[in-house]
Amino acid sequence: MSRPPHTESFPLFRPIHARIDFDALRHNYLLTRELAGGARMWAVIKANAYGHGLMRIARGLADLADGFALLDLEDAVRLREAGITQPVLLLEGFFSPRDLPEIAARRLSTVVHTLEQLDWLASARLPAAARIPLFLKVNTGMNRLGIGPAEVPAALTRLRAWPHAGQIGLMTHFADADGERGVEAQLARFAPLAARFEGPVSMANSAALLRFPQTHADWVRPGILLYGASPATAFSSAADIGLKPVMRFEARIISVQHLQPGDRVGYGGMYTAERSMRVGTVACGYADGYPRHAPSGTPVAVDGLRSRLVGRVSMDMIAVDLSELPQAGLGSVVELWGEHVSLDEVAQRAGTVNYELVCALALRVPAVEVGAAGLEDAPASAVALAR
Structure with a gap:
């Protein structure tokens, strides 16, 4: 049986729930914004908003977030259909040329991280007026997604020549921003490219945002910080940072x-x-x-x-x-x-990370929503978002 989120504690179902606190969410967002300085923030809501509920978290931040970042085109479409108007970034980009008409129609932004995607852009059939904002991702040492630094000039030339290119940005992702190695080696590879680049730059995930202000640039990409957990537990706890568990x-x-x-x-x-x-x-x-x-x-x-x-x-x-x-x-x-x-305590004892615990919350666990500070003043489209 499908069960909507309920507002009473432990109703007539199995006595278990996840209590999602909007006030804590908004507190964490505003605290993260202070840490980010003047950078704009992609609120990362991939993986069902780290287990907290995609549409629920989007609703809670609809009047605050500069933009939202996620993986699935289907989820991005849900945000647009619910009235979210901020930029929405597809962090893994598109998986087929067939995705591009929908991306253009929904006014989405997308990462480009392979040379094959550059070919797919060239083959796309889009309306003449269509424009898609793009972020070219550079592999500076994570060795997961992104093109090599040496390939960046040619890739940018191709992107700028694409007739449907909107604003073009440059980004990378740090592998050890939460660890002892930090960001120095990767930043050394990326900084020369960013220095010559005319357009928005994005580098910092939650850990880099917290620990390395030199990585903030134009856009930061906070994820776990928004949900009230530390991205670098070896250096600071959630309580040290001033976060509240969502x-x-x-x-x-x-x-x-x-x-x-x-x-x-x-x-x-x-x-x-x-x-x-x-x-x-x-x-x-x-x-x-x-x-x-x-x-x-x-x-x-x-x-x-x-x-x-x-x-x-x-x-x-x-x-x-x-x-x-x-x-x-x-x-x-x-x-x-x-x-x-704390989430961090349980993760440490279980030999895992706080990210995994919240992301693993089962769909059979109902949600109880508490706190609504500020939502009464949010846009009507925000309040109307589906749970």
Whole structure:
């Protein structure tokens, strides 16, 4: 059964939800804008807005964002049909010449990152008046997308000669902006090209935006920062930056077990009680997006008080320690991450990154929308956006 986002806490469905906070989202956007200085910002909403809901996040930022960046043409079309008028950038570009008429008709911008795409532009059949803004992507060391620096002059000549070219920009992507190597080597390859380039330049993802102001240029591309998590946890936490979590992942306790010393918990008996204890079974598992490899000891919060996971995560349930929480029991709310337990903590314990946790949120988890500061003053098209 299809379930729309609901506005009441834990309605008559399985007691689990992701609480999405518009006020936190807008706070993070404005904070990121301060960090970006004078650069304009592509709000990155790929991967279903990092699991937060594409249309929901677009609605929350519709009156703030300079532009939106994503991957799928279909999603870009949804934004246009919902009334979003800002620039929309296709980060992986187009996958066939057949995409170009729709890109032109919807007034989208696109990345060009291969020589084959240059050929596809030349073969496209578009109305004479059609203009498509383009960003040429340069491979400066990520070795994923982009043409080599030596190929840039010829590629720009071809783009400028294309009769349907709108404004042309130049961009690259950093591989280690969140790590020890930083951006120096890649920036050294890109900076000479950018210095001679007349047009908008985009380099900084969230980590570079946070750590390397020299990369801000004309457009920055914040992603995880907008959702309230640190892009460089080895250097600064979300709290250090001043971010607020947009997603609060919660479920309720649906059973309480009383264990004696030696009793085991869950599949494989991966946790053994060393003393008498109370264990709560929570309506959340890896099929909901909680990381299966989170070990015993991973923090949770029960009715706002911190506790821990015990035993193996199963498909639909986890177990949490209630021994020091006598007030907790059947129906208690367990926060998996959000206000009391940071996304970064859970990711670290599970051996993954905060990006993966939010992106893995399952479609079967309903959303509860809270906070609407500023939305009453947003354009009517923003408020009318579909959930």
